[in-house]
Amino acid sequence: MPYLGEIAALLTAFCWSASALFFTWSGRRIGSQAVNLARLVAAVTLVMLLHLALYGAPFPLHAGTPRYLYLGASGLIGFCLGDAVLFEAFLLLGPRLALLIMTLSPVFSALLGRLFLHQALGWPKLLAILVTLAGIAWVVGEHSSAADTQRPRHLFLGIGLAVGGAIGQSGGLLFSRLGLEGGFNPLSANVLRLTAATAGLVLWHLLRGDLFALLARLKDRGAALQVLGGATFGPVLGVTLSLIAIAHASMGVAATLMSLSPVILLPVSMALEKERISLGAVAGTLLSIAGSVALFML
Numbered sequence: 001m002p003y004l005g006e007i008a009a010l011l012t013a014f015c016w017s018a019s020a021l022f023f024t025w026s027g028r029r030i031g032s033q034a035v036n037l038a039r040l041v042a043a044v045t046l047v048m049l050l051h052l053a054l055y056g057a058p059f060p061l062h063a064g065t066p067r068y069l070y071l072g073a074s075g076l077i078g079f080c081l082g083d084a085v086l087f088e089a090f091l092l093l094g095p096r097l098a099l100l101i102m103t104l105s106p107v108f109s110a111l112l113g114r115l116f117l118h119q120a121l122g123w124p125k126l127l128a129i130l131v132t133l134a135g136i137a138w139v140v141g142e143h144s145s146a147a148d149t150q151r152p153r154h155l156f157l158g159i160g161l162a163v164g165g166a167i168g169q170s171g172g173l174l175f176s177r178l179g180l181e182g183g184f185n186p187l188s189a190n191v192l193r194l195t196a197a198t199a200g201l202v203l204w205h206l207l208r209g210d211l212f213a214l215l216a217r218l219k220d221r222g223a224a225l226q227v228l229g230g231a232t233f234g235p236v237l238g239v240t241l242s243l244i245a246i247a248h249a250s251m252g253v254a255a256t257l258m259s260l261s262p263v264i265l266l267p268v269s270m271a272l273e274k275e276r277i278s279l280g281a282v283a284g285t286l287l288s289i290a291g292s293v294a295l296f297m298l
C-alpha cells in the first residue's frame with residue numbers, strides 16, 4: 001500500500017492526541033504517577049487480549065532472543081526512561097516549553113536512522129522535515145496558559161531532561177525498528193515492548209514501596225475509565241500504528257509526522273479546554289501541515 005508508513009504515522013498522532021486528553025483528565029483526579037503505571041497495566045492487558053484473539057496466543061513466544069532484547073530495550077527506553085524524564089521536565093519547565101524541546105525528537109530519529117540504519121534523507125525531504133518542525137515549534141511556542149507563564153526554576157536541568165525525553169523517544173524508535181526487521185508483526189512487537197515496560201515500572205514502584213498505594217487510586221471509577229480510554233488510544237492503537245510507521249517509512253519522516261500531536265490538540269483544546277488560540281498558532285499549524293503534505297509529494 002503506497003504511503004502506508006506515512007499514513008500510520010499521521011494516525012498515530014491522532015491517537016496520541018486522544019490519549020493525551022484522557023491521561024490529562026485522569027491525572028487531574030489521581031495523579032500522574034498512578035496514571036503512568038495504570039496505563040501500562042491496562043495497555044499490556046488489552047494488547048495481549050487482542051493478540052490472543054488475532055493469533056491464538058497472548059504472547060509471541062516465537063519472537064526469538066534478538067527481538068526480545070531489541071523490543072524489550074525499546075519499551076524500557078521509550079516508556080520508562082524517556083517518559084520519566086519528560087514528566088519531570090513538565091514539572092520544571094511547564095508543558096509548553098517541554099513540548100517545544102520535544103520537537104527535537106525527529107531530528108534525533110533522523111540522525112540515529114542515518115548512523116545505525118544507513119537511511120538516506122535527500123535535501124527535499126530534509127527541507128520538508130525542517131518546515132514541519134518549524135511549524136510545530138511555532139505552534140507550541142505560541143501556545144501558553146496561565147499555568148506555565150512563570151519562569152521555571154532549574155531551567156537548565158529542565159531543558160536537559162526534556163532533551164533526554166526526546167532522545168529516549170528516538171532511541172525507543174530505533175530499537176523498535178531493529179526489532180521489526182525481517183517483517184516481524186507490529187502487534188507482536190508492541191506486546192513485547194509493553195511487557196518489558198510494565199514489568200520494569202512495576203518492579204520500580206515495588207522497590208520504592210508505593211505500588212499498591214498507586215493502584216488503590218483506581219477506585220475512582222471515572223479516572224479508571226479515562227485511563228482505559230487513554231491506554232486504548234495510546235499504548236495500544238497509537239504505539240502499534242507507530243511501529244507500522246517506522247517499519248514502512250524512514251525514521252525521520254515517521255517521527256516528524258508523529259510529532260504533529262501538539263498541533264492536532266490546538267483546536268481540540270480550544271473546544272474542550274476553552275483555550276484561546278493565537279493567529280501565530282494558526283499560522284504555525286498551516287506551516288506544519290504544509291511540511292507534512294510535502295513529505296507525501298517529494
